[in-house]
Amino acid sequence: MLEKITELPNDKKIAGVHCIPIMDNGDIVMAWDKEEKVLTTIGGRLERKETLDEALDRELMEEVGLVAGKERHPIASWYWESTDTYTVWMLAKVDHFVPSAFDNEKTGYVIFNFATAREMVSLIDGGAGERLEILDMAEASFLQIKW
Numbered sequence: 325m326l327e328k329i330t331e332l333p334n335d336k337k338i339a340g341v342h343c344i345p346i347m348d349n350g351d352i353v354m355a356w357d358k359e360e361k362v363l364t365t366i367g368g369r370l371e372r373k374e375t376l377d378e379a380l381d382r383e384l385m386e387e388v389g390l391v392a393g394k395e396r397h398p399i400a401s402w403y404w405e406s407t408d409t410y411t412v413w414m415l416a417k418v419d420h421f422v423p424s425a426f427d428n429e430k431t432g433y434v435i436f437n438f439a440t441a442r443e444m445v446s447l448i449d450g451g452a453g454e455r456l457e458i459l460d461m462a463e464a465s466f467l468q469i470k471w
Contacts, residue, residue, distance in 0.1 A: 348417075380414065387430040389421050
C-alpha cells in the first residue's frame, strides 16, 4: 500500500528507490517506459551494497541522463509483503542533464507541470492509480519545501 512519508522507513529494508525530479521553475520530469507504454517515475532496485543515494544517482543517469542535487526529500513508500521490503519515492532538484542514448526500457523524458502530468498520466493509465497518488503527494511535499 502506498503511504505518504516525510522520513525514510527504518523498520524494513529499502530495496527500491524512485524519484520525481523538480526543475528550478517547479516543473517535474517523468520517463517514458517503452515496454509498459506509460509515463513513470524514475528509479528502480538498489544493487548490491549500493546506498540509497548511489542507487538514485545511477537510476537517474541510466534512465534519463539526469544529475540531481544532493538534497532529497522522501514523499512516499510502498511496502511489499512478498519481499518484506520497501520502495520509496523522493523529490530531488534537477542539477543538469547529460546526453543519453536511452539504451534501456526508458526512451526519453517529459518535462511538465504537476497539472499536465496528472492529466497525461490519467489519460495513459486510464484513470485513477498509484502514479496519480504519487504526483499528488509530490506536489503537496514540494509546496512545503523551501527550495
